[in-house]
Amino acid sequence: MRIRTTSGSVGRRRRILALVISAMAFLVIGTPAASAHGTIVDPASRAYHCWQAWGDDHTNPAMQQEDPMCWQAFQANPDTMWNWMSALRDGLGGNFQARTPDGQLCSNGLTRNDSLNNPGHWKTTNVGSNFSMRLYDQASHGADFFRVYVSKNGFDPTTQRLGWGDLDFIMQTGSYPPANNITLNVQTSGYRGHHIVFTIWQASHLDQAYMWCSDVNFG
Incomplete structure (x- = not known):
């Protein structure tokens, strides 16, 4: 005997299937944040600055004129900013220079974050020596x-x-115990104007390396 399926039941099944697919997509998208770490927030790394300044207003056309480097980054891949805490690479074994080509340092060698490598007038943080x-x-x-x-x-x-x-x-630090916030004291001399502070963080729990560019203005 053939069981007849009404259009209403088909519609309900489709709606249920759509909800299941949406839930699965949310879980997949949410995974990086759940296993995330962090970044240099002061002076802000490039992705963090763009997220902090424009994350709630990323469709504002004014960004193109007011902050063109964040504009091009959002146009290239908004996920670069949404996942500012997840720009990690596994298993480099300390071979940072050999495994990270010139021109890819600010993205930590991650293709999805290549917009962070682009030169331009990135917003700077004022610092002293x-x-x-x-x-x-x-x-x-x-x-x-x-x-x-x-x-x-x-x-x-x-x-x-x-x-x-x-x-x-400039320096290499010793180890730091687990904490939400870690502060580094940096001593320099002889710099003026716009420079990049490039930081490598070797996380403790696994062989995971993070690399960031922070744009600063030495006064």
């Missing part, structure tokens, strides 16, 4: 170490992509 950096780590995994670099005098962040040869090594 000695300044503090703050990492926010929502997963509280701690650090094996941080390495901090500053772009060399003569390097122009508005026209050049960052390469390893463009960096002055």
